[in-house]
Amino acid sequence: MALFDLKKLLSENSYPGRGIVIGKSADGTKAMIAYFIMGRSENSRNRIFERFEGGMRTKAFDESKLSDPHLIIYNPYLSAKDGNIDIITNGNQTNTVFDYLNEGKNFEDALRIREFEDDEPNYTPRISGILYYCFPRNVFTYKLSILKSANGRPVCNRYFYDYTPENGIGHFVHTYKCDGNPIPSFYGEPEEISMPNTAKELADICWNNLNEDNKVSLFVRTVDLSNGESEEIIINKNK
Numbered sequence: 001m002a003l004f005d006l007k008k009l010l011s012e013n014s015y016p017g018r019g020i021v022i023g024k025s026a027d028g029t030k031a032m033i034a035y036f037i038m039g040r041s042e043n044s045r046n047r048i049f050e051r052f053e054g055g056m057r058t059k060a061f062d063e064s065k066l067s068d069p070h071l072i073i074y075n076p077y078l079s080a081k082d083g084n085i086d087i088i089t090n091g092n093q094t095n096t097v098f099d100y101l102n103e104g105k106n107f108e109d110a111l112r113i114r115e116f117e118d119d120e121p122n123y124t125p126r127i128s129g130i131l132y133y134c135f136p137r138n139v140f141t142y143k144l145s146i147l148k149s150a151n152g153r154p155v156c157n158r159y160f161y162d163y164t165p166e167n168g169i170g171h172f173v174h175t176y177k178c179d180g181n182p183i184p185s186f187y188g189e190p191e192e193i194s195m196p197n198t199a200k201e202l203a204d205i206c207w208n209n210l211n212e213d214n215k216v217s218l219f220v221r222t223v224d225l226s227n228g229e230s231e232e233i234i235i236n237k238n239k
Helices: 006-011 093-102 107-111 199-209
Strands: 019-024 030-038 047-052 055-060 077-080 085-089 126-134 139-150 153-163 169-174 191-194 215-224 230-236
Touching: 006 169, 006 191, 006 199, 019 085, 019 126, 019 139, 030 085, 030 126, 030 199, 047 215, 047 230, 077 093, 085 093, 093 107, 093 126, 107 126, 107 139, 107 153, 126 169, 139 169, 199 215, 199 230
Parallel strands: none
Antiparallel strands: 019 030, 019 169, 030 215, 047 055, 055 077, 077 085, 085 126, 126 139, 139 153, 169 191, 215 230
């Protein structure tokens, strides 16, 4: 079965919502992560990504216009276990996973106590990813999860996906299937996509193909599997 083209998946969908991409570079040298947010309301669009030591946060671009921080202000990315684990999610479950790891528990344990967002009638899914590194053996593994309603009913179903990285292959999960009212949740397994070689290439594919009106911010991170050195790109529509 042919791989999905990330460029096409994004350009043909005006509102995938928030999305996570995790995979391995085409040359096999890097782990790759991308996370983007979109917005339809003024409150959702009034955001930027801001890096801090050990993680990355969402932040109001104009604090005077922030009407409700609930569900839109959180840490999408945190580094755990002395940099040997990366956590990327679309909500405050990032901190739940981080805390559980520090308690000796795991990714699945953390997400089993969480459910979709409390934004009836959308019941926006919580999407989460985690990467485990083993330096300098050029080895990493990754998992994805989606916590979603049962076809729009307020019952939470939890799905977990455990991947063996392959050169040039990644997986893409996003909150919404497409635009709508209520917005239909993502359906099925994470989409298997082809991956580029560099952080800039991945950033260009994502940012240039997200809907111009709805895109808000993008975070891309690559990790060299031979030495753990990272490269990061943050793009904010609000500047």
